[in-house]
Amino acid sequence: MEFVVVIPARYASTRLPGKPLADILGKPMLQYVYEAALRSGAKDVYIATDHPLVFDAAKRFTDNVLMTKDSHQSGTERLAEVVDLLSLEKETIVVNVQGDEPLLASENVVQVAKLLHDSDAPMATLSVDIHDIDEVFNPNAVKVVSNAKNNALYFSRASIPFQRDSMLNLDKNAVKLEAFQRHVGIYAYRAGFIKEYLALPVSPLEVLESLEQLRVLYHGYDIKVQKANFPVHAGVDTPEDLQKVIDYLSNAV
Template sequence: MPVLVVIPARLGATRLPRKPLADIGGRPMVVRTAEKARAADVGRVVVATDSSEIRAAVEAAGFEAVMTREDHPSGSDRVFEALNLVDPDGAFDTLLNLQGDFPTISPETVKRALAPLSGKGCDIATLGAEIHDEAEKTNPNVVKVVGSPIGERRLRALYFTRATAPWGEGPLFHHVGVYAFHRAALGRFVSLPPSVLETREKLEQLRALEAGMRIDVGIVDEVPVGVDGPAELELARRAFA
């Protein structure tokens, strides 16, 4: 089925103001992310934004952008609005939500995010990578995915947490926040109210698990730099230097 890659990008970030437009190697961060999505060559790439300034920068770089509402509570809600704006007739059944603050993600990792969606019964696909840095195992800013193996380098997600989990010997996995959805699954997800564990952990994907939706996880070797603040922005700039 044809794939629509949607990159949500809002201007009002708190930790790093005007984050999508931050310069990385002479181009805005959101454009760098769109370049990686285009290089993955998995489908049509659209940036969904609430800012005419972001839209202008994206279009000046030769990418497609669509204006969405300012009041979306999450990137998934923005992706769903963008989907219905650019594809009201339902030609796209598969959506890839690629956050606009992943300028260093490799095209191959973008592709890998789609693979688990082919599994029978899978509603949502995402990625994980084994944690090798001991400090990250106890860092609440590093989200861990807990899952049961269902194949080579594939898990069925049971939980996501900021705590160190699971207990005991064995690998821990860093969740990489790229999501692929079947269209109907995304529609169901955004229609659900915030869940108890989602609110407690501040992790949106727990809403899906609490509602009985299935999330499968592909294991990759790369953890792309997610730019949340100045320190990560500097790392991304070094990567492009």
């Protein structure tokens, strides 16, 4: 099984400016992500950025850096440009890894690539169990519900599946956490589908929920979903998140 990894790395970040270049024990955060992706055994790992500072920093540890347009409205648009720049074949499996996940488990990259490879779906992703009741009701934690064939039924910021007896009574203590899965933002695509996706009309569901993947379900395509085999650490969005990663890696040394 062959696959390539693409790591989008935008410089702009409201809560943590220059996020991909944030220093973690002497290395930029982006380098940790890149090295984890390399350990997955991917045929190639590419960094796609829209900023010269990120481009120059990445060039210090790899030649696989692509400068992409700064006008993209979504990560999928940037990914489509990368597919064009690399002239990837339609059936090439492309794994999209976020550039703000320095604790990425390389095993999960392999898992999502294999999940797609072993199916006829154009897209695959991962999920994790929810262990905290507050996460069930947190709109920033995207929930996913799947069917018996491991195809996504729906993604939502709402608390799905809705547990009638406990939630109607607003009894958090009665909520069964084992029923909930949180979506993890790692995707595998067939390269040809990335451009096909962008040609699909925007769906009302993705606008309401602000979730790009709902366009795929709305237009009748399958998204394979599987529980991640290895722990998924939270990404870095704030200075506090960054410090947690630094503390974690410092203790791991």
